[in-house]
Amino acid sequence: xxxxxxxxxxxxxxxxxxxxxxxxxxxxxxxxxxxxxxxxxxxxxxxxxxxxxxxxxxxxxxxxxxxxxxxxxxxxxxxxxxxxxxxxxxxxxxxxxxxxxxxxxxxxxxxxxxxxx
Numbered sequence: 001x002x003x004x005x006x007x008x009x010x011x012x013x014x015x016x017x018x019x020x021x022x023x024x025x026x027x028x029x030x031x032x033x034x035x036x037x038x039x040x041x042x043x044x045x046x047x048x049x050x051x052x053x054x055x056x057x058x059x060x061x062x063x064x065x066x067x068x069x070x071x072x073x074x075x076x077x078x079x080x081x082x083x084x085x086x087x088x089x090x091x092x093x094x095x096x097x098x099x100x101x102x103x104x105x106x107x108x109x110x111x112x113x114x115x116x117x
Contacts, residue, residue: 013040016077024076029063036081047075 016024027047028036032054037043049059049066059069063080 012036013042016040016042020077025074026077026079027066027070027075028079028081029066030079030081031057032081036079046079 016026020026023045024042025047026042026045027049028034029049031046031048031050032052034043034046034048034056037046047059048057049061049063050057051060051062053060061069066078
């Protein structure tokens, strides 16, 4: 594990402890391989959602459809971890790992997409 990964996990644990209830219901709507959760104690209870058909998910869905699957107030913490790499064009080596062709969200803000929650 790199120093950056360690610090990200440490900070994630601190944020959950500071801002969430003692036993939060956490939903990660861009779960992927779950790397964010690999060493956090809460990892066992995270609701795993992704648009890609991956093994071990609790739900395969477009994150914009979450209000159809989970009623308002049923999730304490919503984690949305979009890709953070610049080169994800169709010819990129990262394309198949980081891009879901069926979910082409663009623009600077996605807040309006979660207004139902």
